[in-house]
Amino acid sequence: MKKFLALLLAAMMLLSVASFASADDVVELEFLYHKSETDAMNAMQAVINQFNEENPGIKVNFVQIPDAATVLQTRATQNDLPDMFGVTTSTTYELMFENGLIMDLTGQPFLDNVEASTLALSAYQGKIYRMPYSLSCYGLYVRTDIFEENNIELPETWEDLMAACEKLQAAGIYGFGLPDKDMVYQRMERMMSMLANNDDEFKAIAAGEMDPHDSKVLKGYAEASLDIAKYTNPESKGAGYDESYQLFLNKQAAMTINGQWSLGTLLGFDPDLKIAMIPLPNPLGEQSNVIVSIDTSFCISANTKHPEECLKFMEFLSKTETAQTYTDTEGSPNVIKGVVYNVKELEKINDAMAAGHTALSLNAVWPSGLRKALGDAATNLILDGDLEAFYADAQLTIEDYYNN
Amino acid sequence: MTAVPRKKARQHTMRREQAIAYTIMTLPGLVLYCVFLILPILMGLYYSLTDWTGIGNKFNFIGLDNYIKVFTNDKRFGNALVFNLRYTVYLVIGIVVIGFMLAMLLNREMKGRSFFRTLYFMPAVLSMITIGLVFKQVYFYVLPSIGKAVGSATFSENIIANRQLAIYGILFVHLWQGVALPTLLFLSGLQTIPVDLYEAASIDGANAWHQFKSITVPYILPTLSVVLVLAVKQGLNVFDYINSMTKGGPGGATTSISILIWQNAWERNRFSYAIAQAVITGLIIALISFVQIKYTDRKKVD
Numbered sequence A: 001m002k003k004f005l006a007l008l009l010a011a012m013m014l015l016s017v018a019s020f021a022s023a024d025d026v027v028e029l030e031f032l033y034h035k036s037e038t039d040a041m042n043a044m045q046a047v048i049n050q051f052n053e054e055n056p057g058i059k060v061n062f063v064q065i066p067d068a069a070t071v072l073q074t075r076a077t078q079n080d081l082p083d084m085f086g087v088t089t090s091t092t093y094e095l096m097f098e099n100g101l102i103m104d105l106t107g108q109p110f111l112d113n114v115e116a117s118t119l120a121l122s123a124y125q126g127k128i129y130r131m132p133y134s135l136s137c138y139g140l141y142v143r144t145d146i147f148e149e150n151n152i153e154l155p156e157t158w159e160d161l162m163a164a165c166e167k168l169q170a171a172g173i174y175g176f177g178l179p180d181k182d183m184v185y186q187r188m189e190r191m192m193s194m195l196a197n198n199d200d201e202f203k204a205i206a207a208g209e210m211d212p213h214d215s216k217v218l219k220g221y222a223e224a225s226l227d228i229a230k231y232t233n234p235e236s237k238g239a240g241y242d243e244s245y246q247l248f249l250n251k252q253a254a255m256t257i258n259g260q261w262s263l264g265t266l267l268g269f270d271p272d273l274k275i276a277m278i279p280l281p282n283p284l285g286e287q288s289n290v291i292v293s294i295d296t297s298f299c300i301s302a303n304t305k306h307p308e309e310c311l312k313f314m315e316f317l318s319k320t321e322t323a324q325t326y327t328d329t330e331g332s333p334n335v336i337k338g339v340v341y342n343v344k345e346l347e348k349i350n351d352a353m354a355a356g357h358t359a360l361s362l363n364a365v366w367p368s369g370l371r372k373a374l375g376d377a378a379t380n381l382i383l384d385g386d387l388e389a390f391y392a393d394a395q396l397t398i399e400d401y402y403n404n
Numbered sequence B: 001m002t003a004v005p006r007k008k009a010r011q012h013t014m015r016r017e018q019a020i021a022y023t024i025m026t027l028p029g030l031v032l033y034c035v036f037l038i039l040p041i042l043m044g045l046y047y048s049l050t051d052w053t054g055i056g057n058k059f060n061f062i063g064l065d066n067y068i069k070v071f072t073n074d075k076r077f078g079n080a081l082v083f084n085l086r087y088t089v090y091l092v093i094g095i096v097v098i099g100f101m102l103a104m105l106l107n108r109e110m111k112g113r114s115f116f117r118t119l120y121f122m123p124a125v126l127s128m129i130t131i132g133l134v135f136k137q138v139y140f141y142v143l144p145s146i147g148k149a150v151g152s153a154t155f156s157e158n159i160i161a162n163r164q165l166a167i168y169g170i171l172f173v174h175l176w177q178g179v180a181l182p183t184l185l186f187l188s189g190l191q192t193i194p195v196d197l198y199e200a201a202s203i204d205g206a207n208a209w210h211q212f213k214s215i216t217v218p219y220i221l222p223t224l225s226v227v228l229v230l231a232v233k234q235g236l237n238v239f240d241y242i243n244s245m246t247k248g249g250p251g252g253a254t255t256s257i258s259i260l261i262w263q264n265a266w267e268r269n270r271f272s273y274a275i276a277q278a279v280i281t282g283l284i285i286a287l288i289s290f291v292q293i294k295y296t297d298r299k300k301v302d
Helices: A002-023 A038-054 A068-077 A091-098 A109-113 A116-122 A144-149 A158-170 A184-195 A200-206 A216-230 A234-238 A241-249 A262-269 A307-317 A320-330 A344-354 A370-384 A387-403 B003-047 B065-072 B075-106 B113-125 B128-150 B166-178 B180-191 B195-203 B208-237 B240-245 B257-267 B271-299
Strands: A027-032 A058-063 A084-087 A131-143 A255-259 A275-278 A290-300 A358-360
Touching: A027 A068, A027 A307, A038 A058, A038 A307, A038 A320, A058 A307, A068 A084, A084 A307, A109 A307, A116 A131, A116 A290, A131 A144, A131 A307, A131 A320, A131 A344, A158 A216, A184 A216, A184 A290, A184 A358, A184 A370, A200 A216, A200 A387, A216 A370, A216 A387, A234 A241, A234 B128, A241 A255, A241 A262, A255 A262, A262 A344, A275 A344, A290 A307, A290 A344, A307 A320, A370 A387, B003 B271, B065 B271, B075 B113, B075 B166, B075 B180, B075 B208, B075 B257, B113 B166, B113 B180, B128 B166, B128 B240, B166 B180, B166 B208, B166 B240, B180 B208, B195 B208, B208 B257, B208 B271, B240 B257, B257 B271
Parallel strands: A027 A058, A027 A084, A290 A358
Antiparallel strands: A084 A290, A131 A255, A131 A275, A131 A290
């Protein structure tokens, strides 16, 4: 028995040595992806498989783990980043750029394949550390079937929207089903991003130079938020993303406000769903912009042992055909030149974006964590309808986040 | 003449050898303990004196600034501390009362005793996150339906979306799961009490209450002490249930210290500040545990 065990162990050791030896010829690269939605995972997997097939000398290992963003942050503390990884737009990644953890891609020829305007938005202190790839857009989802049944036009202005809500209410239908249990902060940040394209007002409030009552952003958001609350299905207060989808799917609400990333899930529940995503009307009567964020960018670790192979993978990603494959599966607007984006539910959003009616999400402009903290004030506003408490709380939070 | 001292000397060497052997045997454990527990604590203490963001190696030494800020300029920490203390008091009372009562019931001679013991222990083997997510659905779909059916306004709404009630929603789930282990501990404690003590007491005319007060309680005190330490620690560190059910909401109403620390570290990139808060929390837990062990130690049966 002992002899047999010894033999078995020896054989296993030999085998493992052999597998190391064969792995030597192939350069293995670790790729960590920041997204966890099924569509996105499948899109990335498809692209990586294609690359591995075309490049026998390189093997990109696709690491799929839950909560990759936290893992990435943890590994950044140890200066142990994967060779390549996906990132969203956030101050956290800017800290990584600043600390020299990420390779400077400025001037790489493959960046010419990226739409110039988005590339310019991705720059950090004049340098490009990430290749922007796809956008997320935020707006209003409408159940077109309910709207048609009640003879309501798709709203273009805030007044239209409120009138539509009134008509729906008269017909016994709630206007909105929203994920208000823990996602108010996101809608607040996106709506505020439409009301102002910078954080000058917040800076002024933090410096004591502006009263929150005079802030166009705070006032505009707060009043719009109360308008929306009047027509919101009360079950929204206890709803997360999934429950808000259910309210919308079960016709317990005619509209919801969310990002294009929800589309896959919604159509997954009901492929025949009659819905459209349109720009959320601007509550101040100004241009109703689609709020966009650079949702996916790709980075290379500054410490990778195989920079050339990593750059080769980036170059592969930047090809129109690759990006098309990715977009067709992942489902969000791509910023690689020549990619065709055709999702019928997002037609109006695409038209608005093509016309340049976009506003950039301010999440990465605000100090990290501000939107969650301010989101608490916004949630309380929905629960109590107390505007004064909101202004007071917002002021304290803004002072705390900007001055500390 | 020389035999006795030589024997003594031999005994002495043997004892020394034994001592060395024991020391060597404890070494691996000691090293592991130091590397994985003491060292991180010391490193944490050091980082709490810096302005480290959690990313990269650049940081400055800022002395006690983080600690000063926690006490002088952080309303959230104060709110979270109050939440945790309130939560801990409810949790400890709940765990001790329910756990002890269950243990008393399960300690009686009855049919299907093993079955009930297993049944009550079941929740303990499930993961906290799973249970949190399950109850999140219960609170959204099931409870409001029941509330509407019986005409209760309070329960017709999702209770974890209500600032005043959310704490009880979380507490209920925590107790549902958290009471299992203390029940088991109490049960084992009850079984160490010699039966003849009760017999002697009843012969002497002691009633059930006297027996409980003078026999059961003193014997159970060491167990109670352990249960209290565990419950207090759980209450002051509560994170999983909150993160899976309310994420600290609605409007920050269930933000516990752990949630706040997590937010500071991961969402706000203020690692060193989060560590300072963690150190303060650790000290509070140590202090409460110390007082409580001292107190229960004085009263227990030796």
